[in-house]
Amino acid sequence: MSFKTVSFKCIGDDRGSLVALEANKSVPFNIKRVYYIYSTKDGVSRGFHAHQTLKQVAVCVRGSCRFVLDDGKQKTHILLDDATKGLLIEDLIWREMYDFSHDCVLMVLASEYYDESDYIRDYDEFLKIKGYQSQ
Numbered sequence: 349m350s351f352k353t354v355s356f357k358c359i360g361d362d363r364g365s366l367v368a369l370e371a372n373k374s375v376p377f378n379i380k381r382v383y384y385i386y387s388t389k390d391g392v393s394r395g396f397h398a399h400q401t402l403k404q405v406a407v408c409v410r411g412s413c414r415f416v417l418d419d420g421k422q423k424t425h426i427l428l429d430d431a432t433k434g435l436l437i438e439d440l441i442w443r444e445m446y447d448f449s450h451d452c453v454l455m456v457l458a459s460e461y462y463d464e465s466d467y468i469r470d471y472d473e474f475l476k477i478k479g480y481q482s483q
């Protein structure tokens with residue numbers, strides 16, 4: 349499946365690098381929540397859910413990790429290792445994250461406050477909602 353990325357301008361000078369993210373500009377929604385994942389233990393995979401309506405942009409601001417995005421028919425593996433690139437994940441896409449480097453800091457910008465009722469955590473239910481039956 350295809351996936352969308354967003355690019356952020358890096359304002360670098362002899363002191364180092366700075367990236368600014370702005371709601372409804374470089375990030376294509378109103379940001380209500382930011383969370384970040386770090387100190388992930390060896391061999392851990394996370395995610396394993398989809399969202400009904402939430403939009404998110406994931407940016408690996410340090411280190412690297414990999415995503416699997418799954419639309420119910422096709423899976424795509426994506427490496428995030430660039431603080432100036434964001435992965436845009438819109439509604440009803442199953443996502444998994446794995447292969448976190450020791451120094452990985454994965455920041456996620458979200459369009460809504462945390463709401464457990466927006467999660468689909470069961471893969472068969474995800475396929476049903478997408479209109480596909482599980483095998």
Ligand code: TYD
Pocket residue numbers: 381383385394395396397462
């Ligand atoms: P979860 O979404 O399962 O993490 P991941 O998808 O990265 O594996 O969230 C883990 C726990 O953190 C769960 O108890 C819900 C809680 N949580 C919040 O309270 N607020 C948040 O914004 C997020 C993303 C999770």
